[in-house]
Amino acid sequence: MIGSRPTIEDVARLAGVSRATASRVINNAPGASEPLRSRVQQAVAQLGYQPNETARALASGRQRTIDLIAADYHPDLSPGAHPYYSRVLTGAMTALEGVNVQLRIHVVARKGAAERIDAMAADTTVGAILANVTPDLASRFYSRCRKVVSLVPTAASVPAVEAENINGAYAAVEHLHGLGRRRIAAIHGPGFNTCAIDRRAGYQKAVNTFGLSDISHGGGFTREGGYAAALALLTEHPDLDAIFATCDLMAAGAIQAITSTGRRVPEDVAVIGFDDSFAAICTNPPLTTMRLPTEEMAAAATRLLLAGGVASGLRQRFAVQLVPRESTGRAPK
Amino acid sequence: MIGSRPTIEDVARLAGVSRATASRVINNAPGASEPLRSRVQQAVAQLGYQPNETARALASGRQRTIDLIAADYHPDLSPGAHPYYSRVLTGAMTALEGVNVQLRIHVVARKGAAERIDAMAADTTVGAILANVTPDLASRFYSRCRKVVSLVPTAASVPAVEAENINGAYAAVEHLHGLGRRRIAAIHGPGFNTCAIDRRAGYQKAVNTFGLSDISHGGGFTREGGYAAALALLTEHPDLDAIFATCDLMAAGAIQAITSTGRRVPEDVAVIGFDDSFAAICTNPPLTTMRLPTEEMAAAATRLLLAGGVASGLRQRFAVQLVPRESTGRAPK
DNA sequence: CCTTCTCGTGAGAGCGCTCCCACGTCTATC
């Protein structure tokens, strides 16, 4: 990077071998004798040689990059504004540990999304992880480049790593019901988000099963949305004894709203979230939530890509687990 | 990516021009007549041609990648576990909008950090943004590759974009003092973190200025640490009327700890944080905090790199601003 | 009408590496 870096040519010359032999030693491929090996290694050390990854990629056709595509349809759901993406990042990085592959981040905005997708699909990489990309864009991407894995429920053909959102939402309501709560409202995410759709379905299934009334409100997956929704819900149904917020950020807002009306959490109104993100531990009281194994899912998607085997329609499912804290009653210690 | 993609050669052949002319049109460089221009463009469209960025980078020597290096010295401060990094990401992505440059993320662990640094320094990129990299590693990186910008206070020679941590911490205490609080404790970050060191210095400066006693405790920049620190502080100094937590996550823990002792926030103990991250809006009551302009700083660092002008010792300073919410008293609406 | 300048165009040399293939040399086999 500074001045002109030594090339493999320089190494070969210094070691008195051919470029081919130097390459073999550097990639520790078989077919080089011990004496030459050490001479090359010495030359590498002496020159401080580091292979040029760009040239390597071009010559070998092997790729060293995985793309992480984050959809940015809404400012509040952008990668910087939502804790979700940090976890995706961590999971992907974990799977990449030790493998010489780099993670590249892309944020695709609503406008111009299709063009961006096409350009990225054409780019030569190991593959792409789709975080919160809508099904239509996902299938477009898939048909253009094949090597993609979605982290959210998506078009049937697109390979995906999915959480059991429906079961998870059902379990959340079941937990509340088991605690004796009977007026259980839900705050839902945006309709364009497939996870939000599934969680809503789970809530409705539970409500039907337990013979409760469906008390729903939109909250847009944001803290502000959750706050406003809880306030509206409480005004219209003052007898609510529990709220299921389909993401933690909304649950945090809900707790604040409930408290602001003079009610106590969990004594008067129990609150359960979904995700188990930062937000869950920052609330007061700490939030009972359904843990989405985001890191594990992102890691699985990464490994799938690395292995090269992403068959059309592939589905890998992850269970969602209850994490009891204090917002639904004393947490078991 | 799927099958063999068309190359510029194919485009040139189809358009009946040379590779050089095709390249000119594709990069819309001057020196191509209108008739040929449109013929090439048509060929591009017909073949669905997309340039191979790897080949481009190799041939031109121009780079299309910026590295974001996140140090991972401690599990609780890892990119996935701390809200800070999401904001860095957002800032960098914002600055990259419209520029055809990709962001690459690296997490460097304590062990093997030096080697990773060397390898990355050798890699051909536009440059690197150092988030929370220790001064010694930063200067090593800098001496190896030159094109780096640190986001935290660092070695003198290394270019950096810095927040006014000292002044910010001072202002936080000043705010508390202005509210009539006199027993103001602080919960500090880890000693290896340069931001933590500066914030501590700011606290001490304020304490001296206002003639208060220095009541400090470590909290490791984590929620758990903040919780434990507040509890310890309250036990040893039951008369505390304010806590300055040098990051929001610790402040969130502190609020929970204070509440658990039966005290009220802000009536009995006022709490002020630092950062203005997710955590600040999730606490109950919402957290008064010092806003660190992380997004702006990351964007500035990115632009510096893009412009190519990172002079040794460069310093770009950012002010830290008070964001009054409810944890220090009724927020001015 | 010849020179000079301009400008569009294509040939071709790389960028730094990988990898196939041909060429020894050395040992095993009949």
Added chain:
DNA sequence: GATAGACGTGGGAGCGCTCTCACGAGAAGG
């Protein structure tokens, strides 16, 4: 002792692109 096989080694083509340079045609000037 001739032949086959194994193995280490280097030559060189080529990955897909950019970019310099030389060339030829047309416009401008004396």
